[in-house]
Amino acid sequence: MNYVILMYLLRIPVVLLSLSVHEFSHGLMAYKLGDQTAKNFGRLTLNPIKHIDLVGLLMMIVVGFGYAKPVPVNTRYFKHPRSGMALTAAAGPISNILLSIISIFIFNFVAMINPAQTSGFGYNVWIGAMMFFVIGAELNLFLALFNLIPIPPLDGSRIAFMFLPTKWYFGLMKYERYIMIGFMAIVIILHRVFNISIVSGVSMFFLGNFEILLSKIPIFAGNFNVFVNVLALC
Numbered sequence: 001m002n003y004v005i006l007m008y009l010l011r012i013p014v015v016l017l018s019l020s021v022h023e024f025s026h027g028l029m030a031y032k033l034g035d036q037t038a039k040n041f042g043r044l045t046l047n048p049i050k051h052i053d054l055v056g057l058l059m060m061i062v063v064g065f066g067y068a069k070p071v072p073v074n075t076r077y078f079k080h081p082r083s084g085m086a087l088t089a090a091a092g093p094i095s096n097i098l099l100s101i102i103s104i105f106i107f108n109f110v111a112m113i114n115p116a117q118t119s120g121f122g123y124n125v126w127i128g129a130m131m132f133f134v135i136g137a138e139l140n141l142f143l144a145l146f147n148l149i150p151i152p153p154l155d156g157s158r159i160a161f162m163f164l165p166t167k168w169y170f171g172l173m174k175y176e177r178y179i180m181i182g183f184m185a186i187v188i189i190l191h192r193v194f195n196i197s198i199v200s201g202v203s204m205f206f207l208g209n210f211e212i213l214l215s216k217i218p219i220f221a222g223n224f225n226v227f228v229n230v231l232a233l234c
Contacts, residue, residue, distance in 0.1 A: 003131070008061060008077035010132045011139070015060040016048040016141050018067040021099060022092040022147075023051040026071040029091035033084045035077035043071050060139070070153070082162045089158030096144035104210060105162045107227065108220045130230045138234065141203040151183050152176030 024046050027038030038044055041052065051068045057067030078084030111130050117123050150160035153176045161172060172179075208228075215224040 003127075005129060007131065007135065007234050010128065010135050011061045014132065014136045014139055015057060015066075016052065016055040017068075018096060018099060018136070018143055019057070019060065020046050020048045020051045021095050022143065023068050023071050025091040025095035026073070026088055030071070030073045030078075030084075030088045033078050033087065035074050035084075035088075037072045037074045037077070041072050086159045086162040092155050093144040093147045096140040096147075100140035100144065100207075101138045101210075103133045103140065103212065104207070107133035107137065107230075108214055108223050111223045111226045112219065127230070127233075130226070131234055134227065135229050135234050137207055138203065138231070141207055145203050152179045154180075 025045065027043045030038055031044060051071075053067060053069050054069035073085065073088055075081040075085050105131055110126070110133060113126060115122050115126050147154050148156040148159075150156040152161075152172060157172075157176070161168075164172070211224050211227045214220050215222065
């Protein structure tokens with residue numbers, strides 16, 4: 001089996017789910033805080049067609065980072081606009097962290113199946129299932145950490161800027177498009193030219209240590225080596 005092709009095929013549903021949950025969580029939090037804009041635009045849904053940007057989707061599948069269509073938010077409907085925006089922004093990364101944790105737990109249960117044969121259809125399905133959940137854990141944690149970087153218009157900026165003076169806050173918001181273009185250019189150059197990905201390294205550090213922690217649970221004992229081997233395929 002060509003695991004490289006399988007990896008890219010498995011990334012498609014993972015990315016569709018991850019980005020959809022991320023954007024849905026933004027809209028849901030805004031709705032709970034009094035803003036119905038996302039609902040009025042049909043964005044309070046997990047339907048990926050409503051959330052996916054084609055270029056951002058392809059970037060997530062091929063490069064490993066990308067974006068979706070931003071959920072529209074109107075802070076005028078929040079009782080406390082700046083804290084409301086910060087909570088709305090935080091909902092996205094938090095949802096991805098939860099998806100990553102769920103993926104790791106399911107991976108450990110799948111790894112326990114351990115079919116007797118080391119080849120054939122059943123074995124390949126088992127490997128594919130483990131790869132799916134490892135990719136889910138890795139991409140979701142990466143997406144969460146990437147979005148928590150405090151650079152506009154990433155979610156982290158909405159959280160960090162809440163603590164800035166009002167004048168600075170709105171001043172930076174005016175230039176967020178240009179800041180983001182420059183930031184994305186730097187990220188792409190570091191990743192493609194120098195093969196440097198700080199966020200990916202940090203996310204793998206957390207994933208590896210979390211899996212080590214889970215391997216201490218008796219029923220998951222020995223799964224860490226399986227995790228490392230499957231991760232190598234992804």
